[in-house]
Amino acid sequence: MSSSTIRVRFAPSPTGMFHVGNARSVLFNWVLARQSGGTMMLRIEDTDAARNRPEWVQGILDAMAWLGIGPQEYEGPLFQSDFAQHHREAIERLLALGLAYYCDCSRDQVNARTGSEHKGYDGFCRDRGLPAGDGRAVRFRTPHEGSTVIVDLVRGKPTFDNALIEDFVIARGNGSPVFLLANVVDDMVMGITHVIRAEEHLPNAPKQQLLWEAMGAEPPVWVHAPILVNEKRQKLSKRRDRVALEDFRAEGYLPEAMRNYLMLLGWAPSGDREIVPWDDIVAEFRLEDVNPSPAFFDVKKLRAFNGEYIRGMSVEAFIEACQPWLRSESLPWRAEAYDADAFAAVAELAQTRISVLSEIVPMVDFLFLDEPPADEAAWAKAMKADAAELLAAVVDAFAVAEWRAETLKAALEEIGAERGLKLGKAQAPVRVAVTGRTVGLPLFESLEVLGRERTVARLRAALDRLS
Structure with a gap:
């Protein structure tokens, strides 16, 4: 495969916030596309009606643009719902080939037969020959012999015993496709060659590869990047940890610093370097060099990175970057009290003393207040x-x-x-x-x-x- 044929995709679900893990994934995809002369596609996984909100989709576009990935850097956005006809055709094709079947079992019935709610589907309907009917799901007929090998540029060749893979659902009782099938079909239609995503999706990979093979297509190159963990080595959680890219942006982190830091979560450039020019990262990054071990998302280190980038700015650029914080509507001083010349006079001194741009407000507020802050x-x-x-x-x-x-x-x-x-x-x-x-x-x-x-x-x- 020549590099010019590389096609990658970033396929987020609108969730109301842009997770730093998503940011790392889109950067890995973007860098591969840029260095190879390939194409990156943006596909919004919008089939969950509860999450299909325009403002959340716009949040994804805005977060990507802040990272430097503007509309000229990708094709799209496309929407998973646009591929609905392809999903239906794929389901019908698998049924016609005998590679899928209808199932009328409820979860309670399966649990009663297996004696446990933790065991997978027992194959009860596999050979019943049920026709289509209201409420009947469609299951994929997983081969019970052999194994499925995932060729992963980061993890080698994880091997999964087919006998341990249940006949999984590919269409719900209302006919709508599940994520596993829709994801595969979308990638096929879009001609995706490399699937670069987080490690948490690895358990889905054998099922998806079986679907690729069942539909007569060559599976993509799999890349499962390491999960991001906190200081306790727990997987980052939006309920517990700081993970929203929007929050870091609002606090005054620079996109250049965020890009640099996220790229180092699982990968290292040549030499003993951490602050690395973006062009060097694009030139040196190799998926094969990504470390499969969990990567520590260290906010303190990110803050230090950001301070380095702030100190590396020209004074003029620093003054301009501070303006959203110095002219916001929630300042402790009156808007007309702001003196641009006074700030310019101390800007170079302040630049060496802050790590995030929001720290500029308490650093210089005494210049614009009628009285000094009461502490x-x-x-x-x-x-x-x-x-x-x-x-x-x-x-x-x-x-x-x-x-x-x-x-x-x-x-x-x-x-x-x-x-x-x-x-x-x-x-x-x-x-x-x-x-x-x-x-x-x-x-x-x-x-x-x-x-x-x-x-x-x-x-x-x-x-x-x-x-």
Whole structure:
């Protein structure tokens, strides 16, 4: 098979959120298509009516676009419901070939015969020759001899004993196809050559391969990427773990950092590298090199990655990237109080101190608020018994000092030295009085931008409170 014939697909179900596992899967598919000159298809598995909501489909498109996978990077979206006629034809074909049969057994009846609700179907209707009828499902006639070998680029050749594969349902009693059949038929119609998906789908693979073979088609190349786990090595759960791509985007993670990090969940580039240019990833990635072991989705490491990417931006790009957070409707300051020039003056300092873009708000809010944020814990930590005397001296010095960071620093150093205080101790009450926080941007550069009038006013307000 030449590389130009490679056709992959990403086939998510609309669920209201875009799981980071889905993001890793679509990236693996996208990279293979890009490096081979092949095609990636987007197919929305929309046959579950409860999940078939336009806004959820749009959420998938938006999440992919944020990752950098815009409409020009794939064909579609196609919808599984568009293939309904192909599904019906496949069911009829399997019935006509004797490779499927009708079944009227209820789950309770099967459980009663097998004596357990955990055992598979017992084949009761396999040779009854039932005709079509209301409520009768269609089951695939699984061969009872031999085994099914899945040739998987990540997992080698997992082998499944056919005797342990039940005659599984391919169409429900109302005639609608189940996922197993619809998925296979869709891939056949779309000419998919490689199925790249999460390890959790591996148990479906032997059944799907049997369907491919029963319909006279060559199965695709299977690729089951490792599952993503949390710090307890539990499979990521949307009910327990942070897994929604939208949440990371809202917090201020960069798509470039997210792409880089997700690609390393099961795969490693050459050399001792982790922060890797995207073009290098596309050039080096090989499905055969993916590790089958579960991959730890480490939010702390992702955060560190993001910080590296933020620090790697130009200052101009950083300023632009921060604007959605600095101009949102839920800010602690009045919209008209935002000063673009003031932010630009401290942007380079802030850029080295945040790991996600949302952290920019508490980093610079003191510049745009009428009064510094009220943090009682910070106040109690900084305003010791001698704070009032020190602040009074600072007010006098700052009222006449040349308003430059170096001059202000020198003045405070002198005031602190007179009281036996190193600069770190001396500046603590000043920082809290002016910015409301114990940590933040470099103090004296911040004061220079804030200006003499506002700085001195805040120091006097702190003095009034202390007295």
